[in-house]
Each structure stands twice: as C-alpha cells, then as structure tokens.
Amino acid sequence: MISLTSPVETRAHHWSAGLKLGLLSLVTFGLFFVDSVVFHGLFLLFVVVLYALPGALFFKHGWKHLKILWPFVLLVLVWHLIADELQLGLTIVFRMVSAVGLATLVTMTTRLSDMIDVVHWLTRPLQRLGFNPRALELAIALVIRMTPVLVSKGQSLALSWRARSNRRSGWRIILPFTVLALDDADHVAEALKARGGLINQERK
Incomplete structure (x- = not known):
C-alpha cells in the first residue's frame, strides 16, 4: 500500500494537522456561499499557484491525483451546456476542482498518522x-x-x-x-x- 503524502517537503508539512483540516473545512464550506463564476475561477487559479510554488515535482505529483476528475468535469460541462447554463456549470466545476484540490493538498502535506490523531481527538467524547x-x-x-x-x-x-x-x-x-x-x-x-x-x- 502507498501513501498520498508528497515526496517534496514544503512549509505546510510542519503545520498542525488540526489547523490544516480546520481551515480546509471552513474554506470548502465557504465556497458554497459564493455563486460568482469569476470568484471561483480566480480561486481555482490561487489553488493552482499553491501547487506550483513548491516546484515542478510537487505540481506533477498533485496533478497525478487530480486528473481523475476530468470525467466529472466533462459530464457537468456537457450537461449544463445542453441546458444552456454554461456559467452555472463552470461555477460548479471550478468549485469542485478547488475543493478537491485543497483536500488533496492537505493530504499531500500531512502524514496519515497525524490525521488519524485528529480524528481520535474529535471522536474521544x-x-x-x-x-x-x-x-x-x-x-x-x-x-x-x-x-x-x-x-x-x-x-x-x-x-x-x-x-x-x-x-x-x-x-x-x-x-x-x-x-x-x-x-x-x-x-x-x-x-x-x-x-x-x-x-x-x-x-x-
């Protein structure tokens, strides 16, 4: 069995797992309160920049995990194109790729044992x-x-x-x-x- 943790170490690797998972939850939740396609397009660009900052190897490793989304992206776009709601389709696609991209980014920079420790702390009560x-x-x-x-x-x-x-x-x-x-x-x-x-x- 293999891990999704990135072979390239970044500053985010040293952040608390609880902090990263908390921020991920808040940001992902907040994305659903914004319907602007421009905002989601810019936010997706921001996520791409986050992947690119640590270097080409990190970006390539992240893209390998994200490219499995393309069938869903294609399906959503075709459906909304037929329904003449392309702008809504783009908003959904940008939001989906951004959310999954951030989740993958957290997974790539967090050890599995640290995430399990957070789950254990949350479920202790x-x-x-x-x-x-x-x-x-x-x-x-x-x-x-x-x-x-x-x-x-x-x-x-x-x-x-x-x-x-x-x-x-x-x-x-x-x-x-x-x-x-x-x-x-x-x-x-x-x-x-x-x-x-x-x-x-x-x-x-």
Missing part, C-alpha cells in the same frame, strides 16, 4: 456512548491507503485489455476489477485478523 473510534480511524486509513492501489490496478487492467484487443475495454473490466478489489479486501481482513483486529487495538 463519543467513547462514552459506546462508539469505537478505532473502527473509524482504521476505515479512514484503509480508504486513503488503498484508493491509489485500486486506481493503479484498474489502469493495469485497461492496459492489459488494450494489449489483447482493438476494442475499448469499457464495462468489460468491471468484473475482473471487482474480483481484484475483493481479493485485496480479503487479504487485508486476514492481516487484521492475524494481528488481533480491533479488539487488540482497543486493549492497547
């Missing part, structure tokens, strides 16, 4: 109600760690299909991709079980 914060912490860690792995395996399946056929893969790789995902989930479950699962973690 819920332990009195019987809530097990370890389950949520583990779920977050697995999603962040496994998502890039599944994306990579999906790309490998698509390349394997192209090597064997002139037709587009499309829905044909859904079944083998599902089998791969289930197989990975089974291996992770066995690994957790071998280490005592959540029960052992709770006792620690």
Whole structure:
C-alpha cells in the first residue's frame, strides 16, 4: 500500500494537522456561499499557484491525483451546456476542482498518522456512548491507503485489455476489477485478523 503524502517537503508539512483540516473545512464550506463564476475561477487559479510554488515535482505529483476528475468535469460541462447554463456549470466545476484540490493538498502535506490523531481527538467524547473510534480511524486509513492501489490496478487492467484487443475495454473490466478489489479486501481482513483486529487495538 502507498501513501498520498508528497515526496517534496514544503512549509505546510510542519503545520498542525488540526489547523490544516480546520481551515480546509471552513474554506470548502465557504465556497458554497459564493455563486460568482469569476470568484471561483480566480480561486481555482490561487489553488493552482499553491501547487506550483513548491516546484515542478510537487505540481506533477498533485496533478497525478487530480486528473481523475476530468470525467466529472466533462459530464457537468456537457450537461449544463445542453441546458444552456454554461456559467452555472463552470461555477460548479471550478468549485469542485478547488475543493478537491485543497483536500488533496492537505493530504499531500500531512502524514496519515497525524490525521488519524485528529480524528481520535474529535471522536474521544463519543467513547462514552459506546462508539469505537478505532473502527473509524482504521476505515479512514484503509480508504486513503488503498484508493491509489485500486486506481493503479484498474489502469493495469485497461492496459492489459488494450494489449489483447482493438476494442475499448469499457464495462468489460468491471468484473475482473471487482474480483481484484475483493481479493485485496480479503487479504487485508486476514492481516487484521492475524494481528488481533480491533479488539487488540482497543486493549492497547
């Protein structure tokens, strides 16, 4: 499993994880109160500048994670173009890319263990109600760690299909991709079980 943390260290790496997640929440929430396409366009440009400041390698690493948004961008733009609401479509796209870009930026500059510590602090009062914060912490860690792995395996399946056929893969790789995902989930479950699962973690 791999991490989304950037190989290039920036000043933001030394900021508190709680501060970065708090600012991310406030800024993302605030974006939905502004409907100006000009504002969102300028804000997206600001996000791009944030990615560019640490250098080309950091920018390339961030773009690798953001380029998966293009199908959604295309779908939203085409839909609003047909509905003759292009300005609204651009506003939605700019807002979406900005929000995901900022979230990815926080992930790239924050260690997973630090983010888990913030989640643990936030959910500590819920332990009195019987809530097990370890389950949520583990779920977050697995999603962040496994998502890039599944994306990579999906790309490998698509390349394997192209090597064997002139037709587009499309829905044909859904079944083998599902089998791969289930197989990975089974291996992770066995690994957790071998280490005592959540029960052992709770006792620690």
